[in-house]
Amino acid sequence: MATVTVAKRVAEECNVELGQKVGYSIRFEDMTSTSTRIKYMTDGLLLKEALLDPKLSRYSVIVVDEAHERTVQTDVLLGLLKDVQKKRSQSSNEVRKLNLLKLIIMSASLDARGFSEYFGGAKAVHVMGRQFPVDILYTAQPETDCLDAALVTIFQIHMEEGPGDLLLFLSGQEEIESIEGLVHENLKKLPEANQKLLIYQLFSSLPSEKQMKVFTPAPAGFRKSNTCGVIPATNIAETSVTIPGVKYVIDPGLVKVRGYSPDSGIESLIIVKTSKAQALQRSGCAGREGPGKCYRLYPESRFEGLDDSTVPEIKRCNLSNVILQLSALGVDDIIGLKQN
Structure with a gap:
């Protein structure tokens, strides 16, 4: 893409x-x-x-x-x-x-x-670069359920913040489909005037024609929410792709990576914390076209303890x-x- x-x-x-x-x-x-x-x-x-x-x-x-x-x-x-x-x-x-x-x-x-x-x-x-300023917001305490925290943050932004699309980083297709169902379920509880929220899934195994939908402008009166799956070796919305209209980023601070056990000879996908470099890349997505905000769903002290860069895939x-x-x-x- x-x-x-x-x-x-x-x-x-x-x-x-x-x-x-x-x-x-x-x-x-x-x-x-x-x-x-x-x-x-x-x-x-x-x-x-x-x-x-x-x-x-x-x-x-x-x-x-x-x-x-x-x-x-x-x-x-x-x-x-x-x-x-x-x-x-x-x-x-x-x-x-x-x-x-x-x-x-x-x-x-x-x-x-x-x-x-x-x-x-x-x-x-x-x-x-031509990076616009991005306000970084952290949680006061560690979140035990990142999916629930992300859901709360989505509606907080939708109800309280100004116009602008929202980019949510999740670790895979299962979480993306879960959050879409939860958003649709909770939208029904809002007043009709506040139910204008579109959701476009974005992950690597999605057909390319559906991936490209995130680049289409939202209809008048709608806010477009783009959920992004971060998969091994391909952080689709984290790198050189600029999704127009994104002003808010939600970062749970997790990513799914490839792992290998030489003892059992089994490869697996495991969820680990992002590195500082990845966190900076994610927050930068909110400042591509104008000032934005990044909501990190973890305390600032945890960010300071992250590795500076991602462990090379060739080592794992x-x-x-x-x-x-x-x-x-x-x-x-x-x-x-x-x-x-």
Whole structure:
């Protein structure tokens, strides 16, 4: 979804038809042509392209966004891109100028030092964004039932705050469907004039046409509420997607991630606390188009105790598929790839 929406936005700003100068490539859909110069794609698809073209010779500049998420695909891709840069720089001087690969790594909440050191002391540039001020509100005491606390907060915002859409972060589809049912049930208890509240679900397994509904304007007189499922490796509404109209964010401070037990050989999805980087990303969603508010459903003291960044997925999942993928890419020295 992020790939498609960002490509559409850039095509509009460049005043060109999508699929010509600006295009995108996702699974089962390729909106590019021979005239495409800016191409948006997922890290997984770029890795697949590397299987056919190990030097990624079609590209002169590659931008990797949201690097702080540290997904397996992103980490493997960065290691591969470093190796590609090395191979392409070993050409003769004249050829090197033509084949030099420029790599830009971006994130709104990245600890740039580690990435800079990994890429041989690459320059780190801090760019001030157009972020609007966001008021952060915490609970006085820890909440025992985050779903109930979220429900109360939804109606508090709906009844007391001004116009603006509401983005609620939840850990999965089950919670999203539960909160939708609870909201509809409680809406019936309000006066008819206050029952104008729309709910649009948003999670990864939702069909793309339903995902895109969150970008449609709400009818006149309605407030639109977007509930977001945060799933392993894909925080749909947390990263580069800007949902228009969002002014309020509710953050229970939880996320569902992949876990792996080497003893039992079983992979599982577990709910854990977010990192500070994730919490900052979530609160930033309220300040994309104007001043906003973020309601964190936990005390401020808990935020101070959170990890600075997310534990890399590569440290908590089964690596057999990763090793097979690297082997298919021609990388047999896995440890060497990590170190070099």
